[in-house]
Amino acid sequence: MHFAVLVFASVATMTTFGLDNGLMRTPPMGWLAWERYRCDIDCKNDPKNCISENLFIDMADRLFEDGWKELGYVYVNIDDCWSSMERDKDGRLQPDPNRFPGGIQHLARYMHDRGLKLGIYGDMGTHTCGGYPGTTLDKIEIDAQTFADWEVDMFKFDGCYSNAVEQELGYPLMSKALNATGRPIGYSCSWPAYQGGLPPKVNYTQLGQICNLWRNYGDIQDSWNSVLSIVDWFFENQDVLATAAGPGRWNDPDMLVIGDFGLSMEQSRSQMALWAIMAAPLFMSNDLRTISSGAQSILQNKMIISINQDPLGIQGRRILKEKVGIEVFWRPLSNNASALVFFSRRTDMPYRYKTSLSKLNYTTGSYKFTDVYTGKTDVLKDSTEFVVSVNPTGVVMWYVSAPGKLKYHPFIRGGKLHGPAYDAEENTFPRVFL
Amino acid sequence: MHFAVLVFASVATMTTFGLDNGLMRTPPMGWLAWERYRCDIDCKNDPKNCISENLFIDMADRLFEDGWKELGYVYVNIDDCWSSMERDKDGRLQPDPNRFPGGIQHLARYMHDRGLKLGIYGDMGTHTCGGYPGTTLDKIEIDAQTFADWEVDMFKFDGCYSNAVEQELGYPLMSKALNATGRPIGYSCSWPAYQGGLPPKVNYTQLGQICNLWRNYGDIQDSWNSVLSIVDWFFENQDVLATAAGPGRWNDPDMLVIGDFGLSMEQSRSQMALWAIMAAPLFMSNDLRTISSGAQSILQNKMIISINQDPLGIQGRRILKEKVGIEVFWRPLSNNASALVFFSRRTDMPYRYKTSLSKLNYTTGSYKFTDVYTGKTDVLKDSTEFVVSVNPTGVVMWYVSAPGKLKYHPFIRGGKLHGPAYDAEENTFPRVFL
Numbered sequence: 001m002h003f004a005v006l007v008f009a010s011v012a013t014m015t016t017f018g019l020d021n022g023l024m025r026t027p028p029m030g031w032l033a034w035e036r037y038r039c040d041i042d043c044k045n046d047p048k049n050c051i052s053e054n055l056f057i058d059m060a061d062r063l064f065e066d067g068w069k070e071l072g073y074v075y076v077n078i079d080d081c082w083s084s085m086e087r088d089k090d091g092r093l094q095p096d097p098n099r100f101p102g103g104i105q106h107l108a109r110y111m112h113d114r115g116l117k118l119g120i121y122g123d124m125g126t127h128t129c130g131g132y133p134g135t136t137l138d139k140i141e142i143d144a145q146t147f148a149d150w151e152v153d154m155f156k157f158d159g160c161y162s163n164a165v166e167q168e169l170g171y172p173l174m175s176k177a178l179n180a181t182g183r184p185i186g187y188s189c190s191w192p193a194y195q196g197g198l199p200p201k202v203n204y205t206q207l208g209q210i211c212n213l214w215r216n217y218g219d220i221q222d223s224w225n226s227v228l229s230i231v232d233w234f235f236e237n238q239d240v241l242a243t244a245a246g247p248g249r250w251n252d253p254d255m256l257v258i259g260d261f262g263l264s265m266e267q268s269r270s271q272m273a274l275w276a277i278m279a280a281p282l283f284m285s286n287d288l289r290t291i292s293s294g295a296q297s298i299l300q301n302k303m304i305i306s307i308n309q310d311p312l313g314i315q316g317r318r319i320l321k322e323k324v325g326i327e328v329f330w331r332p333l334s335n336n337a338s339a340l341v342f343f344s345r346r347t348d349m350p351y352r353y354k355t356s357l358s359k360l361n362y363t364t365g366s367y368k369f370t371d372v373y374t375g376k377t378d379v380l381k382d383s384t385e386f387v388v389s390v391n392p393t394g395v396v397m398w399y400v401s402a403p404g405k406l407k408y409h410p411f412i413r414g415g416k417l418h419g420p421a422y423d424a425e426e427n428t429f430p431r432v433f434l
Numbered sequence: 435m436h437f438a439v440l441v442f443a444s445v446a447t448m449t450t451f452g453l454d455n456g457l458m459r460t461p462p463m464g465w466l467a468w469e470r471y472r473c474d475i476d477c478k479n480d481p482k483n484c485i486s487e488n489l490f491i492d493m494a495d496r497l498f499e500d501g502w503k504e505l506g507y508v509y510v511n512i513d514d515c516w517s518s519m520e521r522d523k524d525g526r527l528q529p530d531p532n533r534f535p536g537g538i539q540h541l542a543r544y545m546h547d548r549g550l551k552l553g554i555y556g557d558m559g560t561h562t563c564g565g566y567p568g569t570t571l572d573k574i575e576i577d578a579q580t581f582a583d584w585e586v587d588m589f590k591f592d593g594c595y596s597n598a599v600e601q602e603l604g605y606p607l608m609s610k611a612l613n614a615t616g617r618p619i620g621y622s623c624s625w626p627a628y629q630g631g632l633p634p635k636v637n638y639t640q641l642g643q644i645c646n647l648w649r650n651y652g653d654i655q656d657s658w659n660s661v662l663s664i665v666d667w668f669f670e671n672q673d674v675l676a677t678a679a680g681p682g683r684w685n686d687p688d689m690l691v692i693g694d695f696g697l698s699m700e701q702s703r704s705q706m707a708l709w710a711i712m713a714a715p716l717f718m719s720n721d722l723r724t725i726s727s728g729a730q731s732i733l734q735n736k737m738i739i740s741i742n743q744d745p746l747g748i749q750g751r752r753i754l755k756e757k758v759g760i761e762v763f764w765r766p767l768s769n770n771a772s773a774l775v776f777f778s779r780r781t782d783m784p785y786r787y788k789t790s791l792s793k794l795n796y797t798t799g800s801y802k803f804t805d806v807y808t809g810k811t812d813v814l815k816d817s818t819e820f821v822v823s824v825n826p827t828g829v830v831m832w833y834v835s836a837p838g839k840l841k842y843h844p845f846i847r848g849g850k851l852h853g854p855a856y857d858a859e860e861n862t863f864p865r866v867f868l
Contacts, residue, residue: 038783045821046786221781222826224658224696261700261826262658262781265726292699347655347696349472352480387479392656392695 021179023186024212025247026309027281028154030075030119031059031068035220035255035285039081039130043099049287051081052099053107056118062288064114066296071305075154075186076111077119077283078104080130087133092146093122108151119154119186120147124170125162134161137170141177148181156188167191175210188252189214198237204244213250213281216241220254222262224393227271228345230254234278235318235329245279245315252281259286259295266394268298269373273341273397276308277316277329303372303399307331307339319360326353326390328360337401340369344390352389357400358382369398455613457620458646459681460743461715462588464509464551465493469654469689469719473515473564477533483721485515486533487541490552496722498548500730505739509588509620510545511553511717512538514564521567526580527556542585553588553620554581558604559596568595571604575611582615590622601625609644622686623648632671638678647684647715650675654688656696658827661705662779664688668712669752669763679713679749686715693720693729700828702732703807707775707831710742711750711763737806737833741765741773753794760787760824762794771835774803778824786823791834792816803832 033051043050048058060076063069082104088094095104108118122143125134135143135157147155157174159167171191178185189211195201197216207214217233220226230253234241241251256275258268275282284299291299316331316339329341340360344351357367362382370377373396380386388396467485477484482492494510497503516538522528529538542552556577559568569577569591581589591608593601605625612619623645629635631650641648651667654660664687668675675685690709692702709716718733725733750765750773763775774794778785791801796816804811807830814820822830 036783040783049783222783223781226781261784261828262698264696264698264701266695267698347657347660349470349474349656350483350695394695 021184021186021212023184023248024250026311026313027250027279028075028186028213029072029282030077030117030284031063031073031288032077032079032119032255032283032285034079035222035257036260036287037285041081041096041099050099051078053102056107057110059288060111060114060116063116066288067300068288069115071300071302072309073282073284074115075117075119075283077121077154077156079121079156080128080158081132082121083132085132091139091142093133093143104150104152108153112151117153118151119156120150120152121156121158123158123160124167124174124191125160127161129158129160135170135174137166137173140170140173144174144177144181147185148178148183151183152185154186154188156190158190159194164195167194172206172210186212188212192216193218197233198240204240208244208246208249212248213252215252215254217253220257222257222260224263224267227257227263227267231274238317242315242317245313247311247313250279250281251315253278255283255285256299257285258299259284259291264393265294265298266391268295270343270393270395272298272301272304273395274329274343276304277331277339277341279308279310279313279315279331282308301372303370304397307333307372307399310334322353324351326351330360335401337399340398340400342388342390342396344392344394346392348392350389350391352387354385354387356383356385365402367400367402369400372397372399455618455620455646457618457682458684460745460747461684461713462509462620462647463506463716464511464553464718465497465507465722466509466511466513466553466689466717466719468513469656469691470694470721475515475530475533484533487536490541491544493722494545494548494550497550500722501734502722503549505734505736506743507716507718508549509551509553509717511555511588511590513555513590514562514592515566516555517566519566525573525576527567527577538584538586542587546585551587552585553590554584554586555590555592557592557594558601558608559594561595563592563594569604569608571600571607574604574607578608578611578615581619582612582617585617586619588620588622590624592624593628598629601628606640606644620646622646626650627652631667632674638674642678642680642683646682647686649686649688651687654691656691656694658697658701661691661697661701665708672751676749676751679747681745681747684713684715685749687712689717689719690733691719692733693718693725698827699728699732700825702729704777704827704829706732706735706738707829708763708777710738711765711773711775713742713744713747713749713765716742735806737804738831741767741806741833744768756787758785760785764794769835771833774832774834776822776824776830778826778828780826782826784823784825786821788819788821790817790819799836801834801836803834806831806833
């Protein structure tokens with residue numbers, strides 16, 4: 001019986017379902033409560049930080065007033081622990097009445113009045129990860145309709161307390177149910193993270209058809225170790241992951257923890273740079289009311305945001321791992337441009353890394369580059385040797401453009417002298433040899 | 435033959451040698467080149483950062499002009515890679531002529547003219563760790579005399595390229611040789627770090643007689659992982675280590691990396707707080723020319739420095755490890771005072787830790803406390819429950835004094851209700867049960 005259902009569902013998802021909501025043609029940007037605020041429901045003793053409508057209104061006010069919205073940070077996303085422990089008499093989810101006395105629709109309208117959007121959270125399973133009511137298969141349609149009725153703009157579907165069969169059915173069903181409401185609702189799927197993140201268990205072709213973004217890997221924590229483990233996993237598996245991403249469908253390495261407690265300024269610049277290379281969703285999870293000016297200026301760096309938001313939507317890759325602990329990352333951008341990141345894993349002192357654009361497989365020519373953090377600009381021939389000084393756990397990031405029009409997009413060759421060229425028309429990638 | 439030498443030396447060190455230089459009655463403070471500048475000798479391409487007299491003059495100028503000296507940061511210490519690859523014709527060490535054209539004595543006088551002190555580095559062995567000439571047993575006297583002739587004020591004796599027998603002979607001999615010069619030279623011994631840091635291999639009684647400070651453990655790196663591994667080791671072995679420390683003889687958990695690239699502001703506050711609890715030498719290794727105001731204000735915090743420099747010179751301890759990731763550290767201070775540090779190992783969000791001074795084994799009474807980072811002051815009864823909000827990887831640190839004179843020093847009892855009291859007269863510690 002279970003087997004029959006599974007086969008039926010699998011066939012159905014490959015053929016009938018599809019996420020045709022036109023949303024998130026560039027990676028979504030905004031703010032998400034989880035990493036920084038978790039399941040803090042102690043509004044009596046911790047009123048400024050507990051999961052309540054006040055927290056989301058506070059963050060919306062900051063996004064609106066402090067220059068975030070204009071840069072693209074428009075989503076204000078609720079995560080776990082927002083709901084009442086019981087559904088209402090009609091079987092609908094309802095917010096905790098003490099912490100969200102105005103209701104979710106009130107919050108959505110507060111966002112919309114300010115040009116912002118509201119995201120909400122649910123769980124494919126009997127309970128959310130925090131123990132609140134989950135969305136079992138029979139509740140998918142009613143919950144999708146509830147979110148649409150509330151005028152919600154984005155929905156994250158977690159996967160605690162369900163098995164693989166239920167997930168295989170539920171994630172596509174929710175996609176269909178959201179579409180069926182007629183309201184455009186961005187759909188974030190935690191499904192692949194519950195499947196281990198890799199084929200053959202994960203079907204990235206299907207995910208791109210049903211979800212706008214998906215969490216591939218474990219939750220980020222407020223530590224450099226956590227950021228590094230995520231970076232390692234995503235770039236070790238870049239051949240599988242990069243081809244899955246594109247306009248409307250994004251790999252999600254999880255939130256930005258810039259502005260929290262665990263990252264140095266160097267490490268914060270590194271997370272921002274590498275998330276831009278990955279074409280990752282940019283959801284901050286921090287306290288925008290008290291964020292330092294240093295962290296704010298990293299998160300508000302216009303050139304990095306424009307790299308992240310490049311309309312081609314091509315996920316970048318690691319192209320070099322040097323034994324000395326320097327790594328180079330590259331992402332092709334529109335207008336014949338590209339982004340380069342020089343990253344140091346060292347923990348001693350700034351490393352003077354010597355290379356040339358031709359060593360990084362740029363074609364013959366002259367290139368203008370801008371250091372996105374210092375604003376320094378210069379022109380380099382592909383053959384010119386240069387030195388970048390990369391701080392421990394830090395990056396140097398360049399936006400590289402070709403002042404003369406190149407016949408072909410700057411490309412990465414597999415290996416040193418030969419291999420398939422990057423083909424901008426077909427949006428396919430060569431295998432990059434590390 | 436070797437055995438006979440060893441036995442003779444061991445007996446000799448226990449009876450005749452002794453460090454009677456009257457120096458470093460409180461933990462030494464200053465600046466040390468190693469962690470931040472390593473063995474960078476590339477003055478052609480990296481002139482501002484290479485190991486040269488210019489670097490030490492730059493740092494001396496900063497210590498003198500930016501308020502460091504008045505706070506106690508007076509040592510400017512050269513580490514490895516300062517010397518020529520050859521001794522001079524008389525067998526003396528000599529500085530690299532290109533990088534130290536003025537010579538070491540010139541540098542020492544530059545320091546002394548500004549109320550600062552100069553430290554230098556050598557290695558008990560055939561070579562320094564960086565491959566420069568070492569100090570073999572037959573060179574100990576001439577090297578000690580050379581440093582004294584140069585008017586050097588402190589000497590760090592590393593231990594690469596020597597065996598246990600040579601170290602057993604060399605470290606005490608150098609102590610005797612430095613004393614014999616008649617110049618007061620603070621003596622930093624890396625010996626115990628080469629012996630694994632613990633008895634029975636390490637004899638801390640002997641070390642206290644021959645060295646002013648000693649490195650017990652591995653080198654610090656510019657990362658929170660490194661700071662944590664040092665903190666773990668020192669507090670796991672606190673019963674052995676704390677009794678070894680006192681005025682003129684200090685355990686050295688290695689340099690402060692505050693102001694470098696790897697620590698967040700929270701983590702920087704934590705290193706400073708825990709180094710103060712440990713009565714650790716405070717040697718910064720950073721770039722004082724470009725240090726951020728945030729890092730500078732942590733390093734220049736007067737109350738933490740006064741805790742570090744407390745004249746009793748008692749090394750503090752960890753008194754509690756909570757399963758939730760909160761740890762409490764305590765150090766008894768002069769004037770019936772004490773320091774408390776609440777430290778969080780969490781990587782999620784601020785933790786609201788509830789406790790009382792009586793739960794931390796303070797005796798009945800009323801205590802005034804000052805939060806050393808915020809300046810907030812209040813009075814607490816021992817029985818009053820309070821909450822401290824401790825940030826991830828951060829600390830809350832209090833200076834606690836008793837407004838009413840207490841008959842006995844506030845003490846820690848072993849276990850909850852009984853055990854030996856702290857005896858201020860005898861400077862002995864109870865065993866603290868964790």
